[in-house]
Amino acid sequence: MSAQPVIRFDDVYKSFAEQAVLAGLSFDVPRGKTLAIMGASGSGKSVTLRTIIGLLAPDSGRVMVEGRAVAEMNAGELSEMRRTMGYVxxxxxxxxxxxxxxxxxxxxxxxxxxxxxxxxxxxxxxxxxxxxxxxxxxxxxxxxxxxxxxxxxxxxxxxxPEIILYDEPNAGLDPEIARSINSTIRELSETLNVTSIVVEHRLDCVRRVADEVLFLHAGKALIQLPPDEFFSSDHPRLQRFFGTHPETQNAPTP
Ligand SMILES: Nc1ncnc2c1ncn2[C@@H]1O[C@H](COP(=O)(O)OP(=O)(O)O)[C@@H](O)[C@H]1O
Ligand SMILES: [Mg+2]
Structure with missing residues (x-):
């Protein structure tokens, strides 16, 4: 018997006008674990986080927090859930x-x-x-x-909070500050058993904080693997992403 995941996406679809952003996204985050989400700019990473706090509702499929569908919560239940959640x-x-x-x-x-x-x-x-x-x-x-x-x-x-969602906590920061923020994220998950999702481009951050990495592509989880396997994957889409995304190079920005 496996424990109920803290966060679960079950075949989630979300479009804006004609644009399909999430198209069958499914994943789980178990208690105390940190999931990193990577993906091209505009692939729906922030939209994913916003559906978890109930700022956006899916068109179909379910986003569950602690076993309960966020879209079915009334205002009182939603604010109660948000009290257990931090959002960066x-x-x-x-x-x-x-x-x-x-x-x-x-x-x-x-x-x-x-x-x-x-x-x-x-x-x-x-x-x-x-x-x-x-x-x-x-x-x-x-x-x-x-x-x-x-x-x-x-x-x-x-x-x-028991759940923390980080949306690019290191974007635009120099490597030294980024390292200290990464340590804080790691510390929280290890000492307080916080469950988290980190949207992040930097490989050093992802390596340091993530238990698993999900790559969002065409509205779906293209791949979800522990960091070592993720970074050694020879999937052509990932190769292209690592090869071309400037922030994955970890070069100090001028
Ligand atoms: N509230 C909204 N209304 C219309 N379009 C939106 C809205 N939120 C996000 N989008 C669109 O959805 C796509 C994914 O956005 P986002 O999740 O912010 O991407 P990212 O992966 O860079 O975080 C983008 O094309 C964005 O313009
Ligand atoms: Mg974003």
């Missing part, structure tokens, strides 16, 4: 007029009835965890891109 947005999505500390506190203020004191302690704990202990009073406009990514990560962690 590709675009950062910090609120410009709130300090770093208040940006991170937001999910707690909106979704819990914790006291101000509890919230302050929790936020400081997450600032420490992403290695920016003194950033509370800064405004988003005053901090670097790498620091913004860390703030986004801290905000995703602040509710101490």
């Amino acid at each position: 947005f590709q675009e950062g999505a910090l609120i410009n007029w709130l300090s770093v500390g208040e940006n991170i506190a937001l999910p707690l203020r909106e979704n819990t009835d914790k006291s101000d004191e509890e919230i302050r302690a929790r936020v400081q704990d997450k600032l420490d965890a992403v290695h920016i202990p003194d950033a509370w009073d800064k405004l988003p406009s005053e901090i670097s891109g790498g620091m913004k990514k860390r703030v986004g990560l801290a905000r995703a962690l602040v509710t101490e």
Whole structure:
């Protein structure tokens, strides 16, 4: 008997107007595991993550979280599910007029009835965890891109979620910061048994954090394998992707 996966895609289809983005996508993520999703730009990686938090509904097929179909949840159930989930947005999505500390506190203020004191302690704990202990009073406009990514990560962690979805957490970061973010992702999965999906182009990141790698192509999982087998695959589509995708080369960007 196998345990119920934390996240399950069962033959999911999603189109926008004439454009089929997901076309029969199926995969499972078991508890405590990290799945990396790779694929060309525009292949539907962010759409996949958005269907998990219920920001998009599939046209057909089912997206299940802890055995329950997200599209069938009512508003109360959906917000309850989101409380167990952290989401690191590709675009950062910090609120410009709130300090770093208040940006991170937001999910707690909106979704819990914790006291101000509890919230302050929790936020400081997450600032420490992403290695920016003194950033509370800064405004988003005053901090670097790498620091913004860390703030986004801290905000995703602040509710101490059981599931974390990372949308290109390392895009545009220099290798040193990327390595430290990767370590944080790995640490969370190992120490807290968090279940995660990481959308990522960089091979070094994927190697470091993923238990399995899924390659999204033509709306489906072309292949899903442990990193070693994935990277040694001689599948022509993967060869082409590794050969041509600039971010997979791991060269420092000028
Ligand atoms: N809300 C939306 N409305 C219309 N088209 C969308 C929407 N979200 C995504 N798309 C389209 O779906 C395709 C996949 O997008 P996305 O998942 O963001 O790709 P990526 O793999 O780069 O993350 C793109 O062509 C994008 O333009
Ligand atoms: Mg994307």
